[in-house]
Amino acid sequence: xxxxxxxxxxxxxxxxxxxxxxxxxxxxxxxxxxxxxxxxxxxxxxxxxxxxxxxxxxxxxxxxxxxxxxxxxxxxxxxxxxxxxxxxxxxxxxxxxxxxxxxxxxxxxxxxxxxxxxxxxxxxxxxxxxxxxxxxxxxxxxxxxxxxxxxxxxxxxxxxxxxxxxxxxxxxxxxxxxxxxxxxxxxxxxxxxxxxxxxxxxxxxxxxxxxxxxxxxxxxxxxxxxxxxxxxxxxxxxxxxxxxxxxxxxxxxxxxxxxxxxxxxxxxxxxxxxxxxxxxxxxxxxxxxxxxxxxxxxxxxxxxxxxxxxxxxxxxxxxxxxxxxxxxxxxxxxxxxxxxxxxxxxxxxxxxxxxxxxxxxxxxxxxxxxxxxxxxxxxxxxxxxxxxxxxxxxxxxxxxxxxxxxxxxxxxxxxxxxxxxxxxxxxxxxxxxxxxxxxxxxxxxxxxxxxxxxxxxxxxxxxxxxxxxxxxxxxxxxxxxxxxxxxxxxxxxxxxxxxxxxxxxxxxxxxxxxxxxxxxxxxxxxxxxxx
Amino acid sequence: xxxxxxxxxxxxxxxxxxxxxxxxxxxxxxxxxxxxxxxxxxxxxxxxxxxxxxxxxxxxxxxxxxxxxxxxxxxxxxxxxxxxxxxxxxxxxxxxxxxxxxxxxxxxxxxxxxxxxxxxxxxxxxxxxxxxxxxxxxxxxxxxxxxxxxxxxxxxxxxxxxxxxxxxxxxxxxxxxxxxxxxxxxxxxxxxxx
Numbered sequence: 017x018x019x020x021x022x023x024x025x026x027x028x029x030x031x032x033x034x035x036x037x038x039x040x041x042x043x044x045x046x047x048x049x050x051x052x053x054x055x056x057x058x059x060x061x062x063x064x065x066x067x068x069x070x071x072x073x074x075x076x077x078x079x080x081x082x083x084x085x086x087x088x089x090x091x092x093x094x095x096x097x098x099x100x101x102x103x104x105x106x107x108x109x110x111x112x113x114x115x116x117x118x119x120x121x122x123x124x125x126x127x128x129x130x131x132x133x134x135x136x137x138x139x140x141x142x143x144x145x146x147x148x149x150x151x152x153x154x155x156x157x158x159x160x161x162x163x164x165x166x167x168x169x170x171x172x173x174x175x176x177x178x179x180x181x182x183x184x185x186x187x188x189x190x191x192x193x194x195x196x197x198x199x200x201x202x203x204x205x206x207x208x209x210x211x212x213x214x215x216x217x218x219x220x221x222x223x224x225x226x227x228x229x230x231x232x233x234x235x236x237x238x239x240x241x242x243x244x245x246x247x248x249x250x251x252x253x254x255x256x257x258x259x260x261x262x263x264x265x266x267x268x269x270x271x272x273x274x275x276x277x278x279x280x281x282x283x284x285x286x287x288x289x290x291x292x293x294x295x296x297x298x299x300x301x302x303x304x305x306x307x308x309x310x311x312x313x314x315x316x317x318x319x320x321x322x323x324x325x326x327x328x329x330x331x332x333x334x335x336x337x338x339x340x341x342x343x344x345x346x347x348x349x350x351x352x353x354x355x356x357x358x359x360x361x362x363x364x365x366x367x368x369x370x371x372x373x374x375x376x377x378x379x380x381x382x383x384x385x386x387x388x389x390x391x392x393x394x395x396x397x398x399x400x401x402x403x404x405x406x407x408x409x410x411x412x413x414x415x416x417x418x419x420x421x422x423x424x425x426x427x428x429x430x431x432x433x434x435x436x437x438x439x440x441x442x443x444x445x446x447x448x449x450x451x452x453x454x455x456x457x458x459x460x461x462x463x464x465x466x467x468x469x470x471x472x473x474x475x476x477x478x479x480x481x482x483x484x485x486x487x488x489x490x491x492x493x494x495x496x497x498x499x500x501x502x503x504x505x506x507x508x509x510x511x512x513x514x515x516x517x518x519x520x521x522x523x524x525x526x527x528x529x530x531x532x533x534x535x536x537x538x539x540x541x542x543x544x545x546x547x
Numbered sequence: 548x549x550x551x552x553x554x555x556x557x558x559x560x561x562x563x564x565x566x567x568x569x570x571x572x573x574x575x576x577x578x579x580x581x582x583x584x585x586x587x588x589x590x591x592x593x594x595x596x597x598x599x600x601x602x603x604x605x606x607x608x609x610x611x612x613x614x615x616x617x618x619x620x621x622x623x624x625x626x627x628x629x630x631x632x633x634x635x636x637x638x639x640x641x642x643x644x645x646x647x648x649x650x651x652x653x654x655x656x657x658x659x660x661x662x663x664x665x666x667x668x669x670x671x672x673x674x675x676x677x678x679x680x681x682x683x684x685x686x687x688x689x690x691x692x693x694x695x696x697x698x699x700x701x702x703x704x705x706x707x708x709x710x711x712x713x714x715x716x717x718x719x720x721x722x723x724x725x726x727x728x729x730x731x732x733x734x735x736x737x738x739x740x741x
Contacts, residue, residue, distance in 0.1 A: 121626035121627075228727055
């Protein structure tokens with residue numbers, strides 16, 4: 017007897033336990049549907065058993081109700097109504113359970129109270145599955161940073177394994193902001209993009225996918241905690257990285273400091289100044305070049321050097337030299353009065369652009385010579401006249417008055433010129449021949465830009481200054497013409513447009529400005545720098 | 548032919564060798580009709596047809612007055628009692644499914660002839676196509692074909708419906724229920740599984 021009673025007790029306890037567990041789920045489902053479902057009579061299927069329930073506010077006895085159901089309009093059957101008191105909401109619910117409900121067919125239920133129909137509903141049982149939450153939810157840290165492996169077991173329903181859809185909810189522990197992931201059929205999920213070294217709570221719930229079976233979302237599982245892996249950036253590694261960075265900075269600083277001069281030179285190159293060549297120009301004279309020049313050694317530069325800045329001096333090839341010492345001083349005295357006259361004249365005529373050329377007294381005989389020559393053009397062959405087409409210069413060394421009647425040019429220093437000009441009767445006009453006969457002396461070749469230095473012989477240039485030749489240089493672009501000029505004419509020349517680059521080729525149109533005729537029509541001579 | 552014979556170590560010069568070679572070649576190039584279909588075990592194929600059937604049912608649930616017709620349709624029973632179903636063997640299940648599909652096809656096809664709206668017509672056409680595809684799926688799973696009942700044998704239990712919406716409800720319920728259960732339990736799909 018005791019054994020039997022013990023066994024009975026055990027069985028009873030087991031049944032009770034089973035009922036309570038089932039009841040817990042059942043009760044929670046009922047409670048949930050009470051809130052969610054809008055129908056008067058609410059039905060759900062739990063483990064292939066259909067349960068329909070309704071709420072009653074007033075105090076009623078379950079025996080007052082009559083529950084009938086029928087499948088496909090066939091014979092009606094009755095079901096015993098039970099009551100349930102919900103502890104949480106303190107409500108009373110009447111329900112009826114239909115065991116082994118057929119699926120995929122229409123079920124008609126009706127509730128009567130005291131003979132009157134209270135509720136009526138027609139439904140398909142397979143559309144109202146209310147599953148239990150998934151079991152055995154486990155959350156494990158995967159090998160990678162910011163990931164968690166979540167897995168669970170599917171509901172124990174035959175034929176329905178592949179018709180389930182799951183929802184996984186996860187949130188940082190203590191936070192209310194959760195994210196939801198939906199997964200079909202599979203009972204495993206890897207959560208990505210999580211914070212490292214953080215505790216997470218994970219929930220899962222299940223529902224039929226709605227294709228073959230339909231139903232309600234199950235309740236959430238109990239939360240399961242999982243911890244993500246700590247991040248790879250160790251504090252030790254961070255410290256090491258900082259340390260190495262610091263060392264590299266120090267090294268680079270030392271390198272820069274040791275070579276800072278070199279680097280500065282490369283990045284910020286010095287602007288070259290000519291100060292070292294001109295001592296005292298910028299410091300004493302404050303950039304005033306004239307002043308500085310006057311202070312400097314005069315033997316180097318001379319006094320009144322007319323510098324024409326329009327053109328750089330062309331290189332002059334000196335083929336020979338003449339010593340000045342024997343002649344220079346003697347001649348200087350002679351020339352002085354001449355020079356003074358010349359200067360006076362030049363001052364007088366120094367009024368703007370004057371076309372007239374004031375003949376110096378010495379030139380008078382030259383004019384006569386010219387007239388004579390013009391009357392007799394044949395005597396030109398040997399030339400007192402400069403052949404306009406000659407384009408070469410020869411410098412011959414000539415001593416003591418060799419220049420009289422010399423066809424060849426004697427240029428160089430003043431001495432030969434003085435000799436030329438001061439000797440009476442004979443004139444050697446400075447004939448200029450440009451070097452390297454690139455052009456023939458013919459009228460036909462006048463197309464090229466040969467500017468002969470002068471065509472007209474009547475020029476007198478009492479040169480100024482000791483031992484200097486003033487030469488007019490015609491730069492034809494092909495060759496240079498050097499011809500002597502007076503210093504007084506230099507100022508006048510400066511006023512005329514002598515330094516044009518207009519190489520026109522009408523040789524005969526070329527006119528000397530020395531005669532006061534300023535050729536304005538096109539071809540003008542191009543004079544080189546005059547020293 | 549020379550490389551073929553060298554690959555298979557057959558000497559085509561002899562009669563036997565030639566015959567063997569010919570057999571091998573024919574085995575390769577077997578005519579398409581005789582070769583079996585690859586079994587379609589994935590239920591998502593059927594789920595796709597079920598989804599389309601849902602669309603048809605939803606569209607026709609609303610259409611009641613315009614879609615009602617005088618004649619009755621003979622349709623299969625859709626009820627599934629799991630205990631009963633599990634008790635049946637595969638052949639019985641197959642026969643039930645095949646006959647039900649056959650009847651459904653006839654009922655829906657009869658609608659094609661009658662004048663219907665464009666929406667309804669599209670659903671009818673889709674359903675007929677889907678039934679044909681389901682037949683192919685069943686064939687791929689080596690499910691026995693439908694055998695019309697003999698004159699003395701009893702016909703399977705059928706029901707009658709009077710409206711098009713009911714017809715399509717039966718259609719969807721049949722596909723979700725019996726057809727799906729049969730496909731899920733097809734022996735061909737569980738051969739490799741313990």
